[in-house]
Amino acid sequence: MALDTHVSEMLNTQINKELYSAYLYLTFADYYDARGLKGFANWYVIQSQEEVDHARILRRYLLDNEVTPKMEAIAQPDLTFSDDLAPLKAALEHEQFITRSIEECYGAAREVLDLRTMKLLDWFVEEQGEEEVNAQDMITNMELFGTDPMGLYNLDREYQSRAYTQQTTLVM
Numbered sequence: 001m002a003l004d005t006h007v008s009e010m011l012n013t014q015i016n017k018e019l020y021s022a023y024l025y026l027t028f029a030d031y032y033d034a035r036g037l038k039g040f041a042n043w044y045v046i047q048s049q050e051e052v053d054h055a056r057i058l059r060r061y062l063l064d065n066e067v068t069p070k071m072e073a074i075a076q077p078d079l080t081f082s083d084d085l086a087p088l089k090a091a092l093e094h095e096q097f098i099t100r101s102i103e104e105c106y107g108a109a110r111e112v113l114d115l116r117t118m119k120l121l122d123w124f125v126e127e128q129g130e131e132e133v134n135a136q137d138m139i140t141n142m143e144l145f146g147t148d149p150m151g152l153y154n155l156d157r158e159y160q161s162r163a164y165t166q167q168t169t170l171v172m
């Protein structure tokens with residue numbers, strides 16, 4: 001069955017939001033890189049790669065449902081940060097925004113009883129839960145340990161160990 005037009009438009013817009021997320025996290029990585037915090041930079045480069053994966057999953061889903069995605073312009077993220085905590089707080093706010101956006105897509109799919117899209121979005125709902133926890137943990141860690149140079153050094157080393165794994169869903 002063909003995808004409902006409203007649902008497919010929302011998924012298309014979600015692709016743009018995921019690509020914007022990738023852009024935003026690269027901006028955070030650049031900030032930390034310039035500060036000499038290569039572990040934080042690494043963490044956000046990988047986060048950016050995961051966001052591109054999210055966009056790719058949605059693109060593939062549209063294509064598999066005979067919808068040609070429209071790649072829209074990606075907005076420029078804000079490049080100024082007041083301190084090392086600011087990007088972490090902006091990340092949590094952004095993920096909360098993305099969670100709401102996924103929920104809205106889900107709502108649109110549910111309205112037309114599009115169970116297949118709902119199943120796809122189940123994966124994103126779970127992923128958003130994890131991302132919000134990660135974003136909150138990074139804020140908590142920074143507030144607890146980031147004001148002490150040795151604490152910050154250890155946090156940076158911990159984030160250096162994050163490795164990229166390609167994101168896939170069971171639906172694909």
Ligand code: FEO
Pocket residue numbers: 018021050051054095098131
């Ligand atoms: Fe793809 Fe971080 O949401």
